[in-house]
Every structure is written in C-alpha cells, then in structure tokens.
Amino acid sequence: EVQLVxxxxxxxxxxxxxxxSCAGSGFSFRSYWMSWVRQAPGKGLEWVAxxxxxxxxxxxxDSVKGRFSISRDNVKMSVxxxxxxxxxxxxxxxxxxxxxxxxxxxxxxxxxxxGTMVTVSS
Amino acid sequence: xxxxxxxPSSLSASVxxxxxxxxxxxxxxxxxxxxxxxKPGEAPKLLIYDASSLDSGVPSRFRGSGSGTDFTLTISSxxxxxxxxxxxxxFNYYPPLYTFGQGTKLEIK
Numbered sequence: 001e002v003q004l005v006x007x008x009x010x011x012x013x014x015x016x017x018x019x020x021s022c023a024g025s026g027f028s029f030r031s032y033w034m035s036w037v038r039q040a041p042g043k044g045l046e047w048v049a050x051x052x053x054x055x056x057x058x059x060x061x062d063s064v065k066g067r068f069s070i071s072r073d074n075v076k077m078s079v080x081x082x083x084x085x086x087x088x089x090x091x092x093x094x095x096x097x098x099x100x101x102x103x104x105x106x107x108x109x110x111x112x113x114x115g116t117m118v119t120v121s122s
Numbered sequence: 123x124x125x126x127x128x129x130p131s132s133l134s135a136s137v138x139x140x141x142x143x144x145x146x147x148x149x150x151x152x153x154x155x156x157x158x159x160x161k162p163g164e165a166p167k168l169l170i171y172d173a174s175s176l177d178s179g180v181p182s183r184f185r186g187s188g189s190g191t192d193f194t195l196t197i198s199s200x201x202x203x204x205x206x207x208x209x210x211x212x213f214n215y216y217p218p219l220y221t222f223g224q225g226t227k228l229e230i231k
Binding site: 035037044045046047050059061095100105106107108109110112113114115 | 154156158160164165166167168171172177209211213214215216217219220221222223224225
C-alpha cells in the first residue's frame with residue numbers, strides 16, 4: 001500500500017527535545033522531496049521543513065531554524081524531524097508529506113501521513 | 123514573505139449549490155498554487171495542483187483557475203462529502219517556502 005505513517009509524537013516539557021519519524025511504503029521513497037507540515041489545535045496548516053531526495057538540501061520555516069533539523073534514511077524509507085528547545089507554540093499535529101513530481105521542491109504535496117501529535121507543556 | 127488570503131473564511135451552503143472560494147497572493151506566483159481539502163481528524167488531501175490541474179481521483183465537480191495573484195476553487199454541485207475546510211498553498215519560490223492560506227470552512231446550511 002502506498003502510504004506515509006508518522007510516529008513518535010508525545011508530551012514534552014518546554015525546552016525539551018523529541019524526534020518524530022515518518023515511514024513511507026509502496027513507492028520509490030528516494031525519488032521524492034519530503035516535507036513536514038504542522039497544524040496547531042484548531043488552527044491552519046504551517047509548513048515546517050523540507051529535505052531533498054539525497055538529503056543535500058534542507059529548508060526550514062524561520063520560526064524553527066536553529067531548533068529543528070530534518071534528515072532521511074532512504075534505505076529505511078524514512079524521514080525524521082528532530083525538534084530541540086521545544087516551545088509551547090510548537091504544540092501541533094505534525095504531518096509528513098511528499099512532493100508531487102520529485103523533480104523540484106516547487107511542488108504540491110500529493111501524499112500525506114495521518115499525523116502525530118506533539119504537545120509541549122509543563 | 124508571500125501571504126495568501128482566502129475568502130471567505132467560512133461559508134454556509136446547501137447540497138447542490140455552486141460555491142467559489144478565492145485565494146489572493148501578496149505577490150505573483152505564476153500558477154504555483156494548490157488546493158487541499160481537510161475533514162476533521164484527517165490529513166489534508168490534494169485536490170488541485172498547478173492552479174488548475176485536477177489530482178488523480180478527484181471528482182470533476184472541483185475546478186481550479188487563476189494565475190499570478192488571484193485564484194479560485196469552484197465546486198460546481200456540492201455533495202454531502204464536500205463539507206470540509208479548504209486551504210490554498212503556494213510553492214513558487216526557491217528556497218522553498220510553502221505558504222498556506224488561512225483556510226475556508228464550508229458548512230452545511
């Protein structure tokens with residue numbers, strides 16, 4: 001089955017760290033840009049980070065630069081989001097998403113996981 | 123940074139109605155715009171990419187149009203399963219900075 005499955009969401013204290021994972025299956029994972037998008041409770045969608053097929057290019061929204069990192073393992077068909085120095089406003093459902101064409105980062109997201117909840121609270 | 127403004131923010135309509143949602147970009151983005159549908163508790167689903175191309179499996183009652191700064195999503199005849207929140211997204215710039223609109227909640231009248 002062609003799908004993305006996130007895991008690793010948890011309750012974390014402010015200032016803490018967490019790594020969330022996304023496993024792909026049923027498609028050529030190594031051929032696609034992968035991204036993370038988050039959604040705070042009751043709010044809209046916010047792009048967080050993206051990584052190129054071979055991991056050589058990575059991009060982040062300004063609000064997470066210096067705190068979050070993105071990586072991937074194409075053998076395990078997985079993408080990861082390492083989140084450090086977490087803040088209350090990082091509380092959200094984190095979705096991984098696939099760039100549509102694979103040839104450019106300038107793409108719609110044609111496949112999404114079900115999301116994993118990250119709660120930052122003391 | 124590019125901003126996307128959707129209107130209206132919410133909309134009440136009936137089954138069978140034709141509805142239009144607008145997305146305006148603060149700068150020109152050519153046709154680098156997508157539309158997503160999200161139902162409560164679910165992940166977003168791609169409907170339209172490149173402003174007017176229908177994603178695979180999406181019913182033909184969904185139609186996207188526009189280029190530059192002004193875009194529309196039209197649903198020609200609302201079905202019960204269409205009541206959801208709709209988001210536009212731009213993907214024009216490199217380094218990539220994907221911006222989403224604030225969403226339009228489509229509710230049953």
